[in-house]
Amino acid sequence: MPQTARQIADDLRARIDSGEFGPGARLPGEPALVKQYGVAKMTAASALKLLVTEGVAYSRPGSGTYVRDFKPIRRVATQRLSRAQWSSGRSVWSADVSDRPMEVTAIEVHEMAAPRWVARALDLEDGQATLVRSRRYVVDGSPVQQATSYFAADLVRGTPIAQPDPGPGGVYARLADLGAPPVAFTEELRARMPSPEEAEALALLPATPVIEIYRTAMTAEGRPVEINHMLMDAGSYVMQYDFKS
Missing domain, CATH: 1.10.10.10 (Winged helix-like DNA-binding domain superfamily/Winged helix DNA-binding domain)
Incomplete structure (x- = not known):
């Protein structure tokens, strides 16, 4: 048969x-x-x-x-977002790539009026000022992810979060310095085909889908302090989620 x-x-x-x-x-x-x-x-x-x-x-x-000759990145969400990871001065990315060469490129930091979906996610007024951090991650010489984070500008203006390099531990360690450490995260994930512009930015091979993730970081009081939009080359990742019953 x-x-x-x-x-x-x-x-x-x-x-x-x-x-x-x-x-x-x-x-x-x-x-x-x-x-x-x-x-x-x-x-x-x-x-x-x-x-x-x-x-x-x-x-x-x-x-x-x-x-394909690219070794997939194993993204273990529960490990990379643990407080033990970023509070020790390590970036969340070090949990993904270990000792593989990784570079952050195309870094842009600016303020803008919050789009409606960002305002809703961060409990802001429509049009309220937000700080936007966008960057592209390159592993083993290949672009694998674009990420854009949004913060309430009143919270982070004039802090290292508003700089291209926020320092050891990244933005979560700096939020902790501001008295707003994230302790809970929600990720919404879907797979789709990229737009031509997205395919070009990530140098995607033909017919390669992307993984799109929206992550919200919240304080112990339930205050959302960051919304992060990530677009990832689906062919470069293994997504791992560990749960206990």
């Missing part, structure tokens, strides 16, 4: 995991898959497309489909 595109993709993924096809290796093309699995050309094409969509492989038009 002919296999489905999903079954073929799973088999190819297993062969990638076993090392048969290493990073940068060219995967069998549609004709080879048609012959090997006894399926229609459309099924073979769908199997390769599944691997591309999942971030396992990428397509070079006119050349073939290749195994």
